[in-house]
Amino acid sequence: MTLLTRPRRSSKTLLMSMTQQFLDIEHAEEHRKLFEGLQVMDDPVAMKEQGTRPVVFLTLRDHYGKNAVLLIDEYDAPLQSAWSHGYYDEAID
Structure with a gap:
């Protein structure tokens, strides 16, 4: 998990949207074409990661005057994996 922080009103949504488009499997x-001609295309380490991850993009803005509802499926999968591979105690800390 990576936390991307930026000050208020400084294009956080744009940064997150661009990151989603870059990483999303x-x-x-199609998304690779969005980055053609940009400096990131010249970075082999970055390009190795392009299009390799499932990405979950959430916005918690107040919509329609209502609080958002967040539904998460398979939330237990990382803990099951931790148990199976012997690092459960570290995972729950």
């Missing part, structure tokens, strides 16, 4: 080839 869905439509990876």
Whole structure:
């Protein structure tokens, strides 16, 4: 997990949207075209990561005057993996 912090009103949503498009495994080839001509295309380490991750993008803005509801499926999968691979205590800390 990575936390991207920026001051208020400093394009956080744009940064997150761009990061989603860069990393998201869905439509990876289509998204790659968005970065053509940009400096990131010259970085082999960055490009190795392009289109390799499932990305969950959430916005918790107040919509329609109502609080958002967050539904998470398979939330227990990382803990099951930790148990199976012997690092459960570290995972729950």
